[in-house]
Amino acid sequence: MAWTRKILRVNLTDRTCTSEPLNMEWAHDYLGQRGLATKYLASEIDPKVDPLSPDNKIIWATGPLTGTMASTGGRYSVVTKGPLTGAIACSNSGGYFGAELKFAGWDMVIIEGRASSPVYLSIENDKVELRDASHLWGKTVWETEGQIKSEHQDPQVRVSCIGRTGENGVLYAAIVNDLHRAAGRSGVGAVAGSKNLKAIAVRGTLGVGNIANPKEFMKVTFEKKKILKENAVTGQGLPTYGTQVLMNVINEIGAMPTRNHKDVQFEGARKISAEAMHEPRESDGKAQLINNQACFGCTIACGRISKIDATHYTVVNSPKYWGASGGLEYEAAWALGCANGVDDLDALQYATMLCNEDGFDPISFGATIGAVMELYEMGVLTKEEVGIEAPFGSARALTYLTEITARGEGFGKIIGLGSKRLCEKYGHPELSMSVKGQEFPAYDARAVQGMGLTYATSNRGACHLRSYTISSEVLGIPVKTDPLTTEGKPALVKAFQDATAVVDSTGLCVFTTFAWALSDIQPQLQAACEGDWSMEKLDLMGERIWNMERQFNNAAGFTRKDDDLPARLKTEAAKVGPAKGLVSGIDKMIPEYYDLRGWDPEGRPTAETVARLGL
Amino acid sequence: MRVTLKLYASLSDHLPDEAKRTNEWPMEVADGTTVGDLIDRHQLPKRLVHLVLVNGHYIPPASRDAHPLVENDVLAIWPPVAGG
Known part of the structure; x- marks a missing residue:
């Protein structure tokens, strides 16, 4: 086994912390992390519960390979019912927190109820207690992590916490660990905040000594690390250029959602790309990017560490931002930049630092600003209401709006509702570029048809990480498919969704799949975990996890009509590039996708599907 | 005829x-x-020539030698790159 077989259950209302055995029958059907935590959540809460009420629960969960010597084995997920969407929320983070939780002897922490005053959970192996966090309330992520480490007199304590946005109920607030790694999407931070839970601080010294076949595990993980090292993408491309290298790729193929999806190419993309991050700047002759960084156990190291230009208007009087900090990733650079028409690289770096510092999702935030700027240009929003002139392209508007959202001030409170609620408030719901209330990431559904289906059917609202068909449709991994056609995409999306559901339940990073197939992960699981972990079992498990999430959403009230894209993507054709003249073919793909899934025309798993998957 | 090469x-x-500042x-x-x-x-190393686009359209390896450029x-x- 690779599980610790222990769950920590914390009831904030009663202020109790209890240890209970992991349900191993479920572990064999749902593995860990995303799959297993969702099984617990779906079994313990009413899917119709108010996400911000004490009756919702929130789970921090590791996978069986978290904390092991498998490459990238440092992942954990936060699973809850999400306040942005009302659907299942499952956000995945790297860094070092997940491995530390495992080293402390816990597979999972289930949080229930609501504390009467701010608390944080302190875990030192078996010593677990709720501590007062009144003095941490109102503090940023960065301040909170520093203060907890200082109070514990231990720099190796790992902290997973919320910033001010989580306290203020920003519906896309994140949970951040290790200063700039985040369980970023769907508002899991707002759920923690609603429970008066500021942080989980963990120190583990027990290690992971419970591998089923240690000798075989060492052998197979070594072999698989070699594949990652020798692969040109995971061995060279990602470490050197990070995810940001996609900026020019996606722009060149005309799939760059620009100015709230009005356009599909951004004229300023080159100025905010990975290539630009490597260039010496005029002020000091130094590049913004200073290094790459790895999460626990990772042999890829795609993370970006950057230094902002200290003479930039955003930070010239704020030395605390001058040091090395988490740098721009592609999705953040897109949302803060292209979605708003902003091409000021240092303004984007400043905004992404604020998202890390106060814990909010740059994708949903940036896309919401895109809607604000469109409403401003239409005259629906005014300078008086917004607090600044906010046309597309204004870096000053972007950075000002980031600051007031982080602090929860003025119009920032409305931005914190996300684009769906904001656009409804101002009478233009059609301008929210979202599915199930969650904003799109960085690929236009008109130019990459499979991603349209990915967004429409994602169980946590619009998301690229549930089935990253960009791999196939654009990058040719594992095989190249045509991004402009809908043909074959329902099967492609289903295959990616099911495989990703397994990867997200292992404790490994989905970026390994740029070099590994599921068949490379299978022997690592087989060596680590007791029992049968055949490919057949994993394939079925992925499908089971996907359908379990779907059943949760169905029970929460989601139906066929929620598997859709905004009218803009279905009626306003791409103006330029290879997709010129095309709209999304989502309506054509959905029936075929439902059929492949074994769902009825309303998008519900049929009795036969439920029985086949053992749900 | 005039064409543009982007690397x-x-x-x-x-x-x-x-x-270099525009690619x-x-x-x-x-x-x-x-x-x-x-x-x-331009003696581009074959192992580094991975994703090849003409006007944004993908050109598969087998077609590259025969694919004529126009004005x-x-x-x-x-x-080889990836992201996400």
């Missing part, structure tokens, strides 16, 4: 200095020049 990521090293290298080529011809002419075409090339 990104580690292939940027093959650009002349004046093109765009406009050039005159003879009629009938193919994608493969330009790759060979104002934009040929963009990346080494």
Whole structure:
């Protein structure tokens, strides 16, 4: 086994912390992390519960390979019912927190109820207690992590916490660990905040000594690390250029959602790309990017560490931002930049630092600003209401709006509702570029048809990480498919969704799949975990996890009509590039996708599907 | 005829200095020049020539030598990269 077989259950209302055995029958059907935590959540809460009420629960969960010597084995997920969407929320983070939780002897922490005053959970192996966090309330992520480490007199304590946005109920607030790694999407931070839970601080010294076949595990993980090292993408491309290298790729193929999806190419993309991050700047002759960084156990190291230009208007009087900090990733650079028409690289770096510092999702935030700027240009929003002139392209508007959202001030409170609620408030719901209330990431559904289906059917609202068909449709991994056609995409999306559901339940990073197939992960699981972990079992498990999430959403009230894209993507054709003249073919793909899934025309798993998957 | 060659990521090293800040290298080529011809002419390492686009359209490896460029075409090339 690779599980610790222990769950920590914390009831904030009663202020109790209890240890209970992991349900191993479920572990064999749902593995860990995303799959297993969702099984617990779906079994313990009413899917119709108010996400911000004490009756919702929130789970921090590791996978069986978290904390092991498998490459990238440092992942954990936060699973809850999400306040942005009302659907299942499952956000995945790297860094070092997940491995530390495992080293402390816990597979999972289930949080229930609501504390009467701010608390944080302190875990030192078996010593677990709720501590007062009144003095941490109102503090940023960065301040909170520093203060907890200082109070514990231990720099190796790992902290997973919320910033001010989580306290203020920003519906896309994140949970951040290790200063700039985040369980970023769907508002899991707002759920923690609603429970008066500021942080989980963990120190583990027990290690992971419970591998089923240690000798075989060492052998197979070594072999698989070699594949990652020798692969040109995971061995060279990602470490050197990070995810940001996609900026020019996606722009060149005309799939760059620009100015709230009005356009599909951004004229300023080159100025905010990975290539630009490597260039010496005029002020000091130094590049913004200073290094790459790895999460626990990772042999890829795609993370970006950057230094902002200290003479930039955003930070010239704020030395605390001058040091090395988490740098721009592609999705953040897109949302803060292209979605708003902003091409000021240092303004984007400043905004992404604020998202890390106060814990909010740059994708949903940036896309919401895109809607604000469109409403401003239409005259629906005014300078008086917004607090600044906010046309597309204004870096000053972007950075000002980031600051007031982080602090929860003025119009920032409305931005914190996300684009769906904001656009409804101002009478233009059609301008929210979202599915199930969650904003799109960085690929236009008109130019990459499979991603349209990915967004429409994602169980946590619009998301690229549930089935990253960009791999196939654009990058040719594992095989190249045509991004402009809908043909074959329902099967492609289903295959990616099911495989990703397994990867997200292992404790490994989905970026390994740029070099590994599921068949490379299978022997690592087989060596680590007791029992049968055949490919057949994993394939079925992925499908089971996907359908379990779907059943949760169905029970929460989601139906066929929620598997859709905004009218803009279905009626306003791409103006330029290879997709010129095309709209999304989502309506054509959905029936075929439902059929492949074994769902009825309303998008519900049929009795036969439920029985086949053992749900 | 005039075409533009764009080289990104580690292939940027093959650009002349004046093109490094834009990644765009406009050039005159003879009629009938193919994608493969330009790759060979600029001695781009085959192992780094991975994602090849003409005007944003993907050109598979087997078609590159025979794919003729026409006036104002934009040929963009990346080494193996990914993101997300």
